[in-house]
Amino acid sequence: MKKNIAIVLALAILSMGIFTAVGEAAALGHRLLHFGARGNDVKTLQKELAKEGYFTVEATGYFGPITEKAVINFQKDNRIRIDGMAGYETINELKDGNEYKNMATVNNYSKYRVNVTKEELNLLARAVYSEARGESYEGQVAVASVILNRVADPRFPNTIKGVIFEPWAFTAVHDGQFWLTPDPKVMDAVYDALKGWDPTKGAVFYYNPAKVTSYWIYTREIITKIGKHYFAK
Structure with missing residues (x-):
């Protein structure tokens, strides 16, 4: 009986490790990030927040109180629903402000020569x-x-x-x-x-x-x- 319990516990721990690894391997935007989350996507989130001036310490990959406060402040300033979590709307706004900030780059390559705003994207x-x-x-x-x-x-x-x-x-x-x-x-x-x-x-x-x-x-x-x-x- 004790042996069976030990096997079940070992499998549970292994499963937790697998799910953690999968979660930590996710790219920014592939999951909802909230207090307690860890991983490379959290680290990317922190770097994106830093580019906007909301995160002023070293990116650690851990979603703690400093990250949560940075997200809340970003949401306030951008009129996003304030919940302290980085879901699609928050991450998309960050990407619009950073990765897709220079719309002229898109327009230069576009055969349509349209003026693409963040809203229209x-x-x-x-x-x-x-x-x-x-x-x-x-x-x-x-x-x-x-x-x-x-x-x-x-x-x-x-x-x-x-x-x-x-x-x-x-x-x-x-x-x-x-x-x-x-x-x-x-x-x-x-x-x-x-x-x-x-x-x-x-x-x-x-x-x-x-x-x-x-x-x-x-x-x-x-x-x-x-x-x-x-x-x-």
């Missing part, structure tokens, strides 16, 4: 996630490309925000799915589209035949099909 990420979260990476880039192609087309609004919120333009905006919290990985698809990868070859419309509510879309000339979506002129 977030809107693009939400649009791609809500419209194409079940699609391949290429399919997600394609949806972002359609939005950008519309910005460049005189038939549509000339801003990302205007295109996304044009009445009845996107189902996810209409039914509320647009406000789901997007996976941070979606931002990679957004940036690839901004830098010129357009799998749709210039499409300004897309649709899933299984979800069509207006048969007018069938009058548009199809360019290509990616996943469940047809992309059209």
Whole structure:
């Protein structure tokens, strides 16, 4: 009996070690960070906070009271829900302020030459996630490309925000799915589209035949099909 208990305890300790290792190996944005968390992602969080002037000690990889206070102050100043935890909204705002701070870099590489604000980057990420979260990476880039192609087309609004919120333009905006919290990985698809990868070859419309509510879309000339979506002129 004692031997069995010892084996169970050993397995439990081993499992804890495995889960800890997995957690500590996570990249920033792949999990919710809160008081007591440890790992490389916590260390990255601290460095990002330091760039903004909220964390003034050495990055340790431990989410203690100093990190929690830094997160709270950052949330206050950026009008984010104040909870002392680093979830998607807080981390995305940090990345917007640091990693994606120089929007001119994006615009220089973008074939669209659009002026991309932090707000519009977030809107693009939400649009791609809500419209194409079940699609391949290429399919997600394609949806972002359609939005950008519309910005460049005189038939549509000339801003990302205007295109996304044009009445009845996107189902996810209409039914509320647009406000789901997007996976941070979606931002990679957004940036690839901004830098010129357009799998749709210039499409300004897309649709899933299984979800069509207006048969007018069938009058548009199809360019290509990616996943469940047809992309059209």
